[in-house]
Amino acid sequence: MIEFIDVKKIYKNDKIALSNINLKIDKGEFVFLIGSSGAGKSTFMKLLLKEEEVTSGKLIIDGVDITKLPRRKVPKLRRSMGIVFQDFRLLQNKNVYDNVAFAMEITGHSQKEIRRKVPSVLSLVGLSDKAKSYPSELSGGEQQRVSIARAIVNNPSLLIADEPTGNLDPQTAWEIMELLKDINKRGTTVIMATHAKDVVDKLKKRVIALEKGVIVRDEERGTYDE
Numbered sequence: 001m002i003e004f005i006d007v008k009k010i011y012k013n014d015k016i017a018l019s020n021i022n023l024k025i026d027k028g029e030f031v032f033l034i035g036s037s038g039a040g041k042s043t044f045m046k047l048l049l050k051e052e053e054v055t056s057g058k059l060i061i062d063g064v065d066i067t068k069l070p071r072r073k074v075p076k077l078r079r080s081m082g083i084v085f086q087d088f089r090l091l092q093n094k095n096v097y098d099n100v101a102f103a104m105e106i107t108g109h110s111q112k113e114i115r116r117k118v119p120s121v122l123s124l125v126g127l128s129d130k131a132k133s134y135p136s137e138l139s140g141g142e143q144q145r146v147s148i149a150r151a152i153v154n155n156p157s158l159l160i161a162d163e164p165t166g167n168l169d170p171q172t173a174w175e176i177m178e179l180l181k182d183i184n185k186r187g188t189t190v191i192m193a194t195h196a197k198d199v200v201d202k203l204k205k206r207v208i209a210l211e212k213g214v215i216v217r218d219e220e221r222g223t224y225d226e
């Protein structure tokens, strides 16, 4: 469970990126984070990842206030989260299998565990036949599937997706949304920042709308516009 209590984020240049953020996200929820450019969506996600520090307030994840978490415990926090970006961010010199395997290697898994887990995750995202392909040989949708496989291979409890369909054509975007829905059904909490009105309107999940750093709307089964 995630809880923001009076969270404020002011960047070093005095820019107030988020203020008065109070919300709870239960385990297993699917949440869309919407808002125009500069509204604070990326900042919201960076605070969860502890890539940026909260200026004031508390941010509690599974009972721990991460604003007080010592540096040495940050890697463990990040291991409990998977992250997917709009631009995929795959390692171009590694094939599909190795891109996913690498995420397990850097978190200290054995080769035996890797050989067991990577094929099952590639199968889950529908890429078993592309294991030996390099990112440059894949379509955008396939590259996003690899990045999702990499994000979930360590069984994170939270998946953070920053505009995951932003670079994809509408049909491919829907396929990626189906995959994210599947992953959510298996118990992973999903927080997805998006500008994709059609996706938000169709899925009818919780919608948290930010405007100039404050929450202006928080609706169960919400839509993109009010």
Ligand SMILES: Nc1ncnc2c1ncn2[C@@H]1O[C@H](COP(=O)(O)OP(=O)(O)OP(=O)(O)O)[C@@H](O)[C@H]1O
Pocket (backbone or CB within 6 Å): 011, 012, 013, 015, 016, 017, 035, 036, 037, 038, 039, 040, 041, 042, 043, 044
């Ligand atoms: N490192 C930084 N230093 C100073 N100001 C920043 C920094 N990062 C973001 N900001 C500012 O904080 C505000 C919120 O930015 P943020 O990136 O969270 O918005 P966003 O909703 O994710 O936008 P987009 O949809 O364009 O990604 C903006 O005014 C931005 O200029």
